Amino acid sequence: DAKTTQPPSMDCAEGRAANLPCNHSTISGNEYVYWYRQIHSQGPQYIIHGLKNNETNEMASLIITEDRKSSTLILPHATLRDTAVYYCIVRVRSGGGADGLTFGKGTHLIIQP
Amino acid sequence: KAGVTQTPRYLIKTRGQQVTLSCSPISGHRSVSWYQQTPGQGLQFLFEYFSETQRNKGNFPGRFSGRQFSNSRSEMNVSTLELGDSALYLCASSRDRGRQLYTEAFFGQGTRLTVV
Numbered sequence: 001d002a003k004t005t006q007p008p009s010m011d012c013a014e015g016r017a018a019n020l021p022c023n024h025s026t027i028s029g030n031e032y033v034y035w036y037r038q039i040h041s042q043g044p045q046y047i048i049h050g051l052k053n054n055e056t057n058e059m060a061s062l063i064i065t066e067d068r069k070s071s072t073l074i075l076p077h078a079t080l081r082d083t084a085v086y087y088c089i090v091r092v093r094s095g096g097g098a099d100g101l102t103f104g105k106g107t108h109l110i111i112q113p
Numbered sequence: 114k115a116g117v118t119q120t121p122r123y124l125i126k127t128r129g130q131q132v133t134l135s136c137s138p139i140s141g142h143r144s145v146s147w148y149q150q151t152p153g154q155g156l157q158f159l160f161e162y163f164s165e166t167q168r169n170k171g172n173f174p175g176r177f178s179g180r181q182f183s184n185s186r187s188e189m190n191v192s193t194l195e196l197g198d199s200a201l202y203l204c205a206s207s208r209d210r211g212r213q214l215y216t217e218a219f220f221g222q223g224t225r226l227t228v229v
Contacts, residue, residue, distance in 0.1 A: 038156075041222075042220075042222060042223075043117070043203050043205070043220025043221050043222055043223055044156070044203070044205075044220045045220065046217045046218055046219070087156075100146075100158050100161065100169050100171065101146075101148075101156075101158060101218075102158070103148075103155055103156035103157075104155070105155060
């Protein structure tokens with residue numbers, strides 16, 4: 001699986017959009033980009049995933065560059081409850097969603113009141 | 114709909130003992146994966162079970178083992194506990210719609226194991 005690079009921490013004001021970047025310059029054509037987050041003392045939570053098109057769901061939007069070497073997770077209106085460690089994961093799609101996920105160190109997003 | 118349930122939530126064991134952790138997946142989910150989380154190494158994949166068979170395995174010693182029952186519930190066992198096994202052990206379940214289809218994974222709250 002391709003390696004990802006994320007900033008270790010970021011701040012964002014409550015109510016503003018939080019934009020979390022992820023670099024995955026060695027991504028292969030059949031690898032997807034997944035985002036999970038982990039709120040303190042809880043298990044990771046799936047957010048969104050995509051291949052090459054931009055994706056949106058009720059939690060967030062995922063913007064993937066045309067060359068697929070980087071992506072941005074957007075939380076449109078951040079709240080204090082969005083304070084968490086966000087993980088960007090790149091992997092080949094396979095059965096069993098949690099099978100062999102490689103979590104890096106992630107980005108610690110802190111939402112400021 | 115009940116989430117992934119892990120028991121116990123907290124556990125203290127002595128070095129050299131063995132421990133068994135339990136995971137009940139979401140109803141209808143047949144894939145169960147286990148992860149270890151420590152401050153130093155972060156989240157690391159242990160193994161995945163599907164239909165009572167281990168389908169994938171991470172890079173952990175043989176002291177770490179698991180199994181899955183016919184109702185998809187899973188247990189993991191750690192024998193001869195070491196101080197370094199102190200960690201949060203997380204279980205995740207997913208529906209699994211086939212080898213080429215991703216399904217969302219749901220994680221439990223974890224079992225915090227302390228080895229003294």
